[in-house]
Structure formats: structure tokens, C-alpha cells
Amino acid sequence: MTESCGKTHKKIETPLARAKGLGSAKSGYKHWWMQRVTALALIPLSVWLLFHLPNIFTASYAEAQLWMSDPWNAVTLLLFLWAAFYHALLGLEVIIEDYVHCHVGKPVMLIFTRFLFLGAGVMAVYAVLKINFA
Amino acid sequence: MKQRPLSPHLQVYRPQITSVLSILHRITGAGLTGGLLLLGWGIWSLSHSAEAYQCFTECMAHPLGKLVTIGFIWALCYHLLNGIRHLFWDAGLGFKMAAVNASGWVTVIASFVLTAVFACLYFY
Ligand code: HEM
Numbered sequence: 446m447t448e449s450c451g452k453t454h455k456k457i458e459t460p461l462a463r464a465k466g467l468g469s470a471k472s473g474y475k476h477w478w479m480q481r482v483t484a485l486a487l488i489p490l491s492v493w494l495l496f497h498l499p500n501i502f503t504a505s506y507a508e509a510q511l512w513m514s515d516p517w518n519a520v521t522l523l524l525f526l527w528a529a530f531y532h533a534l535l536g537l538e539v540i541i542e543d544y545v546h547c548h549v550g551k552p553v554m555l556i557f558t559r560f561l562f563l564g565a566g567v568m569a570v571y572a573v574l575k576i577n578f579a
Numbered sequence: 580m581k582q583r584p585l586s587p588h589l590q591v592y593r594p595q596i597t598s599v600l601s602i603l604h605r606i607t608g609a610g611l612t613g614g615l616l617l618l619g620w621g622i623w624s625l626s627h628s629a630e631a632y633q634c635f636t637e638c639m640a641h642p643l644g645k646l647v648t649i650g651f652i653w654a655l656c657y658h659l660l661n662g663i664r665h666l667f668w669d670a671g672l673g674f675k676m677a678a679v680n681a682s683g684w685v686t687v688i689a690s691f692v693l694t695a696v697f698a699c700l701y702f703y
Pocket residue numbers: 480481484485487488491529532533535536537539540604605607608609611612615658659660661662663665666
């Protein structure tokens with residue numbers, strides 16, 4: 446038995462394995478954990494986005510440019526984009542792993558999803574930076 | 580793979596608030612990834628040119644675009660509120676059936692109320 450946070454756990458892993466956070470699968474813990482960390486970050490960021498979305502979806506070109514040029518808006522949007530694209534990719538991977546069983550289709554879809562969301566995320570970040578610095 | 584008989588699965592169960600909200604979390608999560616790509620298109624068009632951005636906002640002003648926008652707002656409100664439930668569960672809290680049912684109904688009702696509020700904010 447080991448003690449942690451005042452709770453008693455059955456000792457089923459070595460202290461090193463425990464410190465590394467690796468279960469029997471050897472990987473995946475980080476995936477699960479980052480889904481939660483990004484979710485936590487997305488709570489305030491999504492509320493912020495809900496209030497600001499009209500500045501991108503319905504505003505005029507001049508209004509939207511002005512909004513995006515505000516440093517606080519740009520920085521908060523960049524933080525949202527980072528957390529949301531990361532969280533979305535992790536979430537889609539879980540869904541694909543659950544439903545796609547074909548030995549060819551699964552890795553192909555996982556790789557395609559990764560390329561798509563990394564690509565779209567970098568494009569969105571690039572666009573925000575371009576508006577602010579070009 | 581060899582086809583073996585399967586035991587009865589989800590379809591034999593009566594829908595319950597727990598199971599329905601659970602699958603809705605997944606559906607809204609998947610839908611939101613599409614919304615994220617849409618947001619990316621909007622930001623990209625804004626950085627590209629006035630014409631490209633106008634093309635984007637005209638799509639969003641179309642009745643279908645408005646429907647997508649309202650769907651995005653609802654999906655985000657629902658997934659956000661239900662995500663908070665998930666995080667409480669991950670922390671080991673709120674597992675009593677009464678708490679699960681109560682937080683579930685609060686999530687459903689609040690998601691619709693918030694969607695109505697934000698839809699008014701966006702379009703009026
Ligand atoms: C644009 C924003 C978002 C997108 C695209 C998104 C997408 C997703 C996807 C695809 C999943 C996987 C669903 C599944 O495995 O069934 C997921 C799971 C999750 N999301 Fe989000 N999400 C977003 C915002 C949020 C927010 C704001 C929260 C706030 C708490 C949140 C909390 C969670 C949690 C806790 C999970 C894990 C649920 C589970 O393990 O079943 N998400 N999200």
C-alpha cells in the first residue's frame with residue numbers, strides 16, 4: 446500500500462512507473478490528461494469566444510480588422526485556438542479509435558485527422574499574426 | 580474477422596438522461612470540430628482580403644449560415660456545461676444518482692437558455 450493525498454492505493458505499479466504516469470498500456474495517459482487540461486483552459490476561453498464571435502461572424506471588414514488588431518483580443522484568440530485545436534484533435538482521435546476497426550482505415554484516418562487539424566490550426570494562428578504584424 | 584453472435588447492445592435499453600447526455604457530448608464534440616474549421620476559414624479570410632471576408636460573412640448571413648451559427652452556439656454551450664460535469668466526475672465528485680440527474684437537467688435547460696440569449700446577442 447502507498448500513501449498519496451491522504452488516500453491509500455493498492456500498490457500495483459513501481460514508484461518509477463507511477464511517477465511517469467504510465468499504466469499497463471505504456472502510453473495514453475498523457476492523451477487523457479491533456480484532454481482534461483485543454484478542457485479546463487477552454488472553460489474561460491469558450492465563454493470569451495461566445496461573447497466575441499459576432500466580431501468575426503457578422504461584423505464588417507473594418508470592424509473585424511479593428512477587433513482583431515486589439516492585442517488582448519489577438520492574444521486571447523490565439524490561446525483559444527491553441528487549446529481548441531489541440532482538444533479537438535485529441536477528441537477526434539478517441540472517436541476514430543472507438544468506431545473505426547479496419548486495420549487500414551484506422552491509421553489512415555488518424556493520420557489524416559492529425560494533418561488536417563495541425564494544418565488548419567497553424568493557418569488560423571498564422572492569419573491572426575499576419576493581421577497584427579503585417 | 581469471424582462473425583460471432585453478439586449480446587444485446589445499446590438498442591435494447593430505454594433512453595435515459597445519463598445515456599442520452601453522454602452520446603450528446605460526443606456528437607457536440609464532433610460537431611464543434613467542424614465549427615472550429617469554420618472559425619479558421621473566417622479568420623483566414625479576414626487576413627486575406629476584404630472580398631474573401633465578405634464572401635465568408637455573406638455565407639454566415641444566409642439563413643443556412645445562421646442555422647449553422649446557432650447550432651455552433653448550442654453545441655458549444657452544451658459541450659461546455661456537460662464538460663464541466665465531466666471534470667467534476669474526473670475529480671471524483673457528483674456521482675450520486677440524484678446529483679447526476681440534477682446536473683444533467685440543469686445542463687440541458689441552461690444550454691437552451693444560453694443559446695437563446697446568445698442568438699439574440701448575435702442577430703439583433
Ligand atoms: C471548440 C471547442 C471544443 C471542441 C471542438 C471539442 C471537442 C471534443 C471532442 C471531439 C471530444 C471527444 C468526445 C468523446 O470522446 O466522446 C471532447 C471531449 C471532451 N470535452 Fe470537448 N470540445 C470543445 C470544448 C470543450 C469545452 C469548452 C470543455 C469544457 C469543459 C470541454 C470538455 C471536454 C471533456 C471533459 C471531454 C472528455 C469527455 C469524455 O472523456 O468522454 N470541451 N471534446
